[in-house]
Amino acid sequence: MKRLLESFCRYVKIETTSDEESTTYPSTSIQLELSKLLRDELKALGLDDVEMSEFGIVTATIPATNGREDGPVIAWLAHVDTSPEFTAHNVVPVIHKGYDGKDIILPNDTSRIIKVDECPDLAACKGKTVITTDGTTLLGADDKSGCAVIMETATRLLEDISIPHGRIRICFTCDEEIGHGVDKVDLEQLGADVAYTLDGEGQGSIETETFSADGAVITVTGVNTHPGYAKDKMVNAIRILADFIARMPGEGMSPETTNGRQGFMHPYVIEGGVHEAKVRVLLRDFETAKLSDQAKTLNDIASTLGAEHPRASIKVNIQKQYRNMGEGLAKEPRAAAIAQAAMRAIGIEPKMEIIRGGTDGSRLTELGLPTPNLATGMHNFHSPLEWACLEEMETGVKLLIELAKGWGKE
Numbered sequence: 001m002k003r004l005l006e007s008f009c010r011y012v013k014i015e016t017t018s019d020e021e022s023t024t025y026p027s028t029s030i031q032l033e034l035s036k037l038l039r040d041e042l043k044a045l046g047l048d049d050v051e052m053s054e055f056g057i058v059t060a061t062i063p064a065t066n067g068r069e070d071g072p073v074i075a076w077l078a079h080v081d082t083s084p085e086f087t088a089h090n091v092v093p094v095i096h097k098g099y100d101g102k103d104i105i106l107p108n109d110t111s112r113i114i115k116v117d118e119c120p121d122l123a124a125c126k127g128k129t130v131i132t133t134d135g136t137t138l139l140g141a142d143d144k145s146g147c148a149v150i151m152e153t154a155t156r157l158l159e160d161i162s163i164p165h166g167r168i169r170i171c172f173t174c175d176e177e178i179g180h181g182v183d184k185v186d187l188e189q190l191g192a193d194v195a196y197t198l199d200g201e202g203q204g205s206i207e208t209e210t211f212s213a214d215g216a217v218i219t220v221t222g223v224n225t226h227p228g229y230a231k232d233k234m235v236n237a238i239r240i241l242a243d244f245i246a247r248m249p250g251e252g253m254s255p256e257t258t259n260g261r262q263g264f265m266h267p268y269v270i271e272g273g274v275h276e277a278k279v280r281v282l283l284r285d286f287e288t289a290k291l292s293d294q295a296k297t298l299n300d301i302a303s304t305l306g307a308e309h310p311r312a313s314i315k316v317n318i319q320k321q322y323r324n325m326g327e328g329l330a331k332e333p334r335a336a337a338i339a340q341a342a343m344r345a346i347g348i349e350p351k352m353e354i355i356r357g358g359t360d361g362s363r364l365t366e367l368g369l370p371t372p373n374l375a376t377g378m379h380n381f382h383s384p385l386e387w388a389c390l391e392e393m394e395t396g397v398k399l400l401i402e403l404a405k406g407w408g409k410e
């Protein structure tokens with residue numbers, strides 16, 4: 001476990017924040033630092049086919065053990081970037097060995113406290129090794145815990161060739177946090193039959209369903225004039241857009257009033273002026289068909305408002321984002337079943353969970369590579385209160401070894 005902790009700390013200290021505004025791939029060149037390090041470490045370990053693409057995607061192969069070369073090929077994925085929602089500049093991991101079960105006051109910003117009563121999973125880690133930030137950055141356990149778990153598993157499988165398994169592919173991606181994690185993954189080059197993202201919270205969970213997601217941009221174009229002489233001339237895009245948002249369904253249809261399997265429509269960015277104003281809206285539901293109902297709602301508001309403001313233009317532009325992975329996983333039931341069996345083999349009852357969001361696996365599954373998401377010991381991600389548990393990461397390693405064995409029998 002010492003080696004696992006060391007690699008985790010080595011990875012989190014490398015700043016890899018992605019950038020939604022960027023037009024390059026990866027969105028920030030700093031991500032390549034970690035990609036290169038992982039490539040070099042994989043080479044040093046002696047894996048086969050170690051490659052880093054021009055986009056910073058790192059792939060490698062753990063060769064099959066004797067006689068299992070022809071079985072299904074599985075892949076393990078983790079992302080190197082961290083969320084742009086909070087800074088990751090100079091991450092200083094703080095290691096709480098034999099954690100005492102109390103609230104954790106973060107040393108370099110004592111106003112930030114990880115509270116046990118707000119975080120039941122933390123209480124369960126009493127006596128274990130908990131890793132937090134110093135309070136001034138996020139930790140980046142999302143998803144460097146996944147990177148560390150995969151690297152440690154690869155190391156152990158190479159150390160002990162008596163563990164029977166088929167060919168295993170490893171893939172580290174960039175820009176997951178800004179929704180572009182698999183844009184540059186070459187599925188043919190990856191060559192896997194089934195894959196798992198190591199990008200889930202805590203331990204024991206297997207996530208096999210995500211939202212289906214579209215994104216809408218509503219653009220109102222008005223007419224700007226000098227406000228002192230605007231009578232009968234000005235058409236204020238801000239007022240029309242505000243009216244548009246006010247007419248959107250709220251209660252029972254917003255993230256702040258929904259839970260479980262309920263979908264929502266979520267205006268999350270607004271920008272503009274009198275001449276032009278825009279709002280970006282997330283459309284989310286577990287049933288893909290319901291996204292068209294949400295689109296219809298927006299289009300109906302646009303046409304009603306358009307009739308009230310004939311001199312304004314109101315455009316609704318909807319882009320497909322990702323689809324519920326449950327739809328694709330149904331075609332390869334072994335993807336979840338073997339993961340469940342592996343979890344039971346290490347003595348943990350699997351929690352089958354749905355994600356009110358998307359993962360790289362949603363997109364991969366849609367492209368034909370079934371990819372559930374597995375827990376890897378991270379908590380409170382995208383925040384300075386982020387923390388990870390070493391023993392839960394170790395559970396992730398054991399799970400992957402069992403998973404390799406399970407698929408090796410197929």
Ligand SMILES: [Zn+2]
Pocket residue numbers: 079142143176199
């Ligand atoms: Zn993640």
